[in-house]
Amino acid sequence: MGRPPCCDKSNVKKGLWTAEEDAKILAYVAIHGVGNWSLIPKKAGLNRCGKSCRLRWTNYLRPDLKHDSFSPQEEELIIQCHRIIGSRWSSIARQLPGRTDNDVKNHWNTKLKKRLMKMGIDPVTHKPVSQVLSEFRNISGHGNSSETFVRNFKTEPSNNSIVTQTNSAWEMIRNTTSHHESYYNSPMIFTNPTSPEFQTTPFHFSSNSNNLLNGTTSSCSSTSSSASITQPNQGAQAPVPTFCWSDFLLSDPVLPLNSQTQGVGSSATSNLTFAQNENFNSQAESSSQKTAYKASGTSHSASSFVDEILDKDQEMLSQFPQLLNDFDY
DNA sequence: AAGTCACTCAACCGCAGGACG
DNA sequence: GCGTCCTGCGGTTGAGTGACT
Numbered sequence: 001m002g003r004p005p006c007c008d009k010s011n012v013k014k015g016l017w018t019a020e021e022d023a024k025i026l027a028y029v030a031i032h033g034v035g036n037w038s039l040i041p042k043k044a045g046l047n048r049c050g051k052s053c054r055l056r057w058t059n060y061l062r063p064d065l066k067h068d069s070f071s072p073q074e075e076e077l078i079i080q081c082h083r084i085i086g087s088r089w090s091s092i093a094r095q096l097p098g099r100t101d102n103d104v105k106n107h108w109n110t111k112l113k114k115r116l117m118k119m120g121i122d123p124v125t126h127k128p129v130s131q132v133l134s135e136f137r138n139i140s141g142h143g144n145s146s147e148t149f150v151r152n153f154k155t156e157p158s159n160n161s162i163v164t165q166t167n168s169a170w171e172m173i174r175n176t177t178s179h180h181e182s183y184y185n186s187p188m189i190f191t192n193p194t195s196p197e198f199q200t201t202p203f204h205f206s207s208n209s210n211n212l213l214n215g216t217t218s219s220c221s222s223t224s225s226s227a228s229i230t231q232p233n234q235g236a237q238a239p240v241p242t243f244c245w246s247d248f249l250l251s252d253p254v255l256p257l258n259s260q261t262q263g264v265g266s267s268a269t270s271n272l273t274f275a276q277n278e279n280f281n282s283q284a285e286s287s288s289q290k291t292a293y294k295a296s297g298t299s300h301s302a303s304s305f306v307d308e309i310l311d312k313d314q315e316m317l318s319q320f321p322q323l324l325n326d327f328d329y
Numbered sequence: 330a331a332g333t334c335a336c337t338c339a340a341c342c343g344c345a346g347g348a349c350g
Numbered sequence: 351g352c353g354t355c356c357t358g359c360g361g362t363t364g365a366g367t368g369a370c371t
Contacts, residue, residue: 335367
């Protein structure tokens with residue numbers, strides 16, 4: 001069952017494109033324009049899948065594409081965008097004229113991610129690794145491994161080893177925290193662009209990883225120490241996970257800054273403007289949906305985490321009713 | 330010189346959503 | 351409402367290439 005293939009894959013050519021094939025695409029598009037890609041291979045005399053033709057055009061042949069290397073400004077913008085919206089490469093690419101989502105994605109995976117890790121910055125949360133591990137320890141109670149890691153990290157003189165250990169730490173976390181998967185798969189969760197440090201300290205590559213580890217430049221203040229959710233049946237041995245509902249809120253880059261910062265205590269402005277132009281429909285679940293869930297008889301204890309969120313959701317909606325008007329979630 | 334490894338990036342894959350009949 | 355087609359998207363793969371042993 002499932003979706004039928006877009007074309008007869010046994011009869012279409014795959015792999016790298018030749019100059020002749022490129023010329024056929026260019027000639028066809030010059031006359032007929034783009035669109036209806038499924039017909040283009042036949043009309044242009046190409047033995048390729050239409051999807052492949054479209055990809056070749058959008059990622060390589062488009063006349064407005066840049067083919068030179070990324071500038072430091074572009075790299076910094078990618079990092080800041082990734083910090084806010086995560087791996088939505090098409091949205092990020094739209095902020096970089098002449099770059100495709102594939103370009104941005106490849107550049108991130110091959111260069112920027114490694115560069116951040118080398119600096120001791122977690123590429124998912126954009127926080128210092130030591131802090132991520134500390135938060136991980138607070139949540140999971142796996143204190144020893146993170147402390148050992150940070151200790152080794154500090155004393156390791158080799159950059160390569162630092163990268164290796166950073167990677168291995170991440171593997172350790174990923175492999176042991178399936179129930180915390182959303183933490184690592186959702187870069188929005190612990191990335192708060194409304195926080196004072198985000199507003200006032202644009203990211204620079206000159207950051208010193210040692211300072212980060214020593215805490216001297218680690219301006220990200222963890223909120224995980226404020227325990228508003230109590231777990232009455234916690235055992236005495238296991239460390240109590242300490243977090244509050246706001247730790248799990250998605251920060252919304254689309255909201256007007258002054259709305260977001262109410263109650264946060266910051267009035268600084270972000271140097272990013274792209275978020276205001278983007279439609280982040282997939283970011284957040286509809287508040288009305290959530291309300292519906294609550295009203296549909298789903299049973300939670302009064303102290304459950306979900307109820308905490310739903311209650312807070314209602315509270316926010318009452319404070320910012322324009323939320324539902326502005327976005328079609 | 331030959332083999333191995335690491336890296337880059339073009340291309341592929343599968344899924345999701347919108348448009349349309 | 352349903353099925354089909356088309357397009358967009360993000361994750362992944364693998365060929366090509368240079369560095370290293």
